[in-house]
Amino acid sequence: MDFDEIGQILELMRRHGIVEFELERDGERVRILKPDGSAAAPGGTLAPPVEAGRGEPDLVVVDAPILGTFYRASAPDAAPFVSVGDVVSAGDVLGIIEAMKLMNDVTSEFGGEVVEVCVESGQPVQYGERLFTLRRQPGA
Amino acid sequence: MDFDEIGQILELMRRHGIVEFELERDGERVRILKPDGSAAAPGGTLAPPVEAGRGEPDLVVVDAPILGTFYRASAPDAAPFVSVGDVVSAGDVLGIIEAMKLMNDVTSEFGGEVVEVCVESGQPVQYGERLFTLRRQPGA
C-alpha cells in the first residue's frame, strides 16, 4: 500500500460517494460502505456557511452584529479604524455598520492582532457575516 | 484484489443500489447490504420481515416458493411428510402448497434435520414465508 494507491482509493470513494472503505490484502478482505442518505439534504442555493478559523485555536472571528452597510472608517476620507497588523484592545471600535441612517459600532470582544479584514468598506453585510479575524494576544 | 476488481465492485454497487459490501475470498465470506430505508421509514403496517436463523450458521431455512395454502401432508388423513427431528435429504418433499387447485411440492435444497415447522397445515402462506428450519448435516 503506497500513497498512489491511497490516492486512487480516495478518488474512487469521492466519485462513488463511499463513506467507509476497508481492505486487507492477502487474506483478501474488502468492505465498502455507502452513505445511507439519512440526512436528506435538499439542494440548496445558499452559499456554504462561514467557516471559523479552524485549527488555530487563538484565531477569533468578529461577526456583523446587525445587517447593513459596513464601513472601515468614520468618513469617506478618514483613515480606517483598523488595518491588518494593528493590535486592538477589547471594546475598541473596528468598523461601523449603517442601517436605516443609523451608525452602529462594531467593537471587539477581545484584545488581539488584526490578521484579516474580510469585507471591503461600503459593502452590504448580513447579520452574522464575518468581518474580521483577530489573533488573540496571550492573556488578552 | 486489484483496483480493476474494486472498480467493478463499485460499479455493481452503483447499479444495484448496494450500500455495503464485504468480501473475504477463500474462506468464502460475502456480505451485501441493500439500503434499509431506515432514514425515512414511514409508519408501516406490515409485519416485520422473516428472520433467518441468526448466529447458528448450520441452520438453514426453507421458504415458500409460491404463495398459496400450505399442507404438511398429501391428504387430510395422511401422515405429515416430515416432522421435527426427521432427517431429510436434498430433494425430499417437505410439504405442498396449493394455489388455484394446483399442488406444488416444497422440496429441500439441503440434507439435514428438521428443527422447526413454522406454519400449520392448512394455513395460507405468502411467497418467501419461512416454512421449515433445518440443521444442515455435516457434509450434506
Place this chain on the structure above:
Amino acid sequence: MFSKVLIANRGEIALRIVCACRELGIRTSVAHSQPDGDSLAVRLADEAVCIGPASSEQSYLNVAAIVTAAAMVGADAVHPGYGFLSESAVLADACQAAGVVFIGPPPHVLRLLGDKARARRVMQAAGLPVVPGTDSFDTPEEGTRLAETLGFPLLIKATAGGGGRGLRVARTARDLEHSLGAARREAAAAFGDPRLYLERYVDEPRHIEFQILADETRALHLGDRECTLQRRHQKLLEEAPAVGLSEETRHRLGGLVVKAALAVGYRNAGTFEFLVDRGGAPFFIEANARIQVEHPVTEMVTGVDLVKEQIRVAAGEGVSFQQTDVRVTGHAIECRVNAEQAETGRPSPGVIRAFVAPGGPGVRVDTYAHAGCMVWPHYDALVAKVVAHGRDRGEAIARMRRALDMFVIEGIETTMPLHRRVLREPDFLAGRFTTSFLERFIT
C-alpha cells in the same frame, strides 16, 4: 410588475410566497433569522439575507433590519406574510419612506384595523352588524361604569389585541372587578397599550369569516370560511364554505363586507371575522389586514391564487377577475399540523426524521418540512397545512381522513391524532359545533 420581492417571514408562508412569485416571474429574496438559514424557503428562493439572530424581536419583528435588507438586495416590494409584522403600520410606513412597496393595505387602514375598538365603530357606521360594545377606556373605574350600560356576560378585550390574545370573560360584576386590573397590565405588556374595551359575550357562537380582495377601484369577496374549531382561540381546522351559514346571511354579509371595505379605503387581501350566535345572527368582531393562515381553503373552492392577487394589487395591476367570475365549487377543509402534543397542545420542537406528505386527488400540502429538517422552538408550531377538496363536504372529509392517515411525520409529535379524532366525531360530521367544541372534545 415587481422584479424582486423580499419575503419578510419564515416557514410555510415564506415558501408559499416563493411559489406565487415564481409563477409571476418575480425573483425572491428571503429575509431570515440565523437558525432559518438552511430552511426550505431560503434554499428554494433565488437569494436570501440573514437579518438577525433566532429571537423574533431582533429578526422577523425588526423593522429596521427588514427595510435595510430590502434596500440591500434591491427588492421593489416586501411581502410580510402573516403574523410578525404583517399588520404593522410602522413597517408599512418605513417601506413607503424607503421607496419599497409594502404588500398589504395602506398604513392608515392598518392603523384603523389595529385599533379594534375604533374598527368596530367604523365598521358599524359602514353598515356591519357588530356586537354591542364600548369604546376604549383607560381606567378600571371607567370600565366598571361602561359595563353597567352593556350588561353581563361580557368580554374584556385589549384595544391593540388580536388573534385571540388577551381575552377574558366576565360573567358578573364581581368577575369584572376581579379581572380589569390584570387585563390592563397584560395588554400593556403584550401590546404596549394598556387600553381595554368591553363587548357583549356571545355564548356558544360559531366563528365565520369572509375573504375580500380590493384594488384601487373595486372590492370583491371570495366567499366565507368556517373557523369555529379553535383551541385557546387558535384555529385548528377550517372549512370553506362555512357550514353553519344560511344562504341568505351569506349573500347579505358578502355584500356588506364589500361595502365596508370600500368605505375604509381597503386595499389588498383581507378578512372580516364574525361571530354567529345560536339564532344565526352575525356580529362583526374584527378585520384582519393580511393573508390568513387558512387562505388555501378559499383557493381550493374558488381556483383563485390569493397570494398572486396580493402581489398584483400591490403592483398596481388590480385584481385579475370580476365578482361575477367568483364561483365556489365543492368544499375544502384545512388541518393545521402543529408540532404539539395533540391532546395537551404542549410544543414538540425537534428534528423531523421521516416526512412523507400525502398526495393524490384533491389534496394540497403547504409545508416547509422535509426529512431531516429542524422544527425550531423559537417560532410558532405550525409545520404543515393539509388541505382536502371534494365535490361536497362528505368527500372533503373522507379525503382529509385518508390524507392524514397517509401523512408520515416522525421525530416530533403533532396535532394529527386530534384531527383524526375530530374527523370521526358525529357532531363534527353533522356540522353541529360551536367555538367551545374542541375544548370540550379534548377534555
Place this chain on the structure above:
Amino acid sequence: MFSKVLIANRGEIALRIVCACRELGIRTSVAHSQPDGDSLAVRLADEAVCIGPASSEQSYLNVAAIVTAAAMVGADAVHPGYGFLSESAVLADACQAAGVVFIGPPPHVLRLLGDKARARRVMQAAGLPVVPGTDSFDTPEEGTRLAETLGFPLLIKATAGGGGRGLRVARTARDLEHSLGAARREAAAAFGDPRLYLERYVDEPRHIEFQILADETRALHLGDRECTLQRRHQKLLEEAPAVGLSEETRHRLGGLVVKAALAVGYRNAGTFEFLVDRGGAPFFIEANARIQVEHPVTEMVTGVDLVKEQIRVAAGEGVSFQQTDVRVTGHAIECRVNAEQAETGRPSPGVIRAFVAPGGPGVRVDTYAHAGCMVWPHYDALVAKVVAHGRDRGEAIARMRRALDMFVIEGIETTMPLHRRVLREPDFLAGRFTTSFLERFIT
C-alpha cells in the same frame, strides 16, 4: 360496496388506489413482489401479501398468484392498475371463476380491444373515423399484398401490441419487405402472437385521447387530453384539455366515443386514442381498457375522482354523476418524472437520498417515493407524476415550472431537466408541436 380490494400493482398507482379505497371506506391489501415489501403502498395499505420474487413474470404478471392472493386475503375485488395485467382477459376470466370482481371492463371487451386490428374494424363500424388500414395477416407475403391496396408510407403494427411497442414505419415497399420478418418475430416474442396489420402512416400528427366512464346503463365522456409529447412512443407530458383540437371536433368526437363505448358494451373507465393530422382530421387508433397513467389531468379539470368511479362502477353502483355535470375548468399539465437520464432516457435506478415534493396551490404529486426509498431496476422508471392546474394554460405552465423548480430529488437522475427545458420552449408555449417534437427537441 366492496369491503376489501386487492391491489395487484405497485408504485404510484398502487398508492393511488389505496387513496381511492380509503376515501370509500374499503380495506386494501397490496399484492406485491418481494423487493416491494417495504414500499409506501404496502406500508400505507391495511395489509399486504407477497406474491412472488422481483421478476414481474413471477409476481405482477402471475395470474394464479394474484387470484390466489385475492382468495387468501378475502378480497371481493381486484384492482389491476395500469400496465401488467390491467387489460388481461385471462385475469378477468380467472377473477370471475374465483368469484372476485375484476375492476375493469368485462373479458369480452378486453379481448376485443386487445386485438387492435379487430378493434379498429369494430370502432369504424360504430362510427369512429379510423386510419385506413388492413386486417391482421400471418405471412409476409400477405402483408406485401395488402400494402399495395393501402399505399405508402405505412405503419407495421402488432395485432396484440399496445403502448407504442412493436411499431415500425415503412416508407417504401422496400422498407416493408425489409421489416416484415423482423416485426413478426418481435411480435411473437413480445406478445405471444406473431400477427401484424398495416395502417396508413399519419405524418406529424398530434396524439389526443378521450376519457370515458361507463356503467350498466350509460356511457359518459370526461373530455380530452393532449398526449403528443412522447419519446419513443412513451408519453412524457400530458395536458387537459387538448391544445390542438377545435371545439367542433371536440364536441363531435365526445359524442362519437360515447356511442362507440355503448356499441361494444364497454364498462368502467377507458380511453379512446386518436391521431389528429395536420388538417385537424382525427383518426381512431386504439382504445385502452384501463385507468391511464395520465388520468390526473382529467381529474384536475373535472373534479372527478376516476379511480373511485372505477370502483363504484365495478361494485354495481354506477357512475356518480351525469354527463351534464361534467364541466372542464381551467387547464392541467402532468409531467412524468422518470428515473432516467433526461436527455438519453437511460434508466437511473438507485436510492433516493433526498426527496422534497412541491406543494402549494394547484399542484398535485402522485408518487411512491420518499427520502431513503429505492427505485428498483426491475420495473418501469416512473417515480412521480407532477400535475399542475391553473385557470388557463399559461397559469398551468407557470405553476408547473415552479413546481419542477421546487422538486428536490437527489440520488437518481430524472427527466425533470428535460421537462424544464420543454416548458420554456417557444413552440411548446405556443402549442405548436406534433409527436416528433420531443425527439427533435432532444437531439
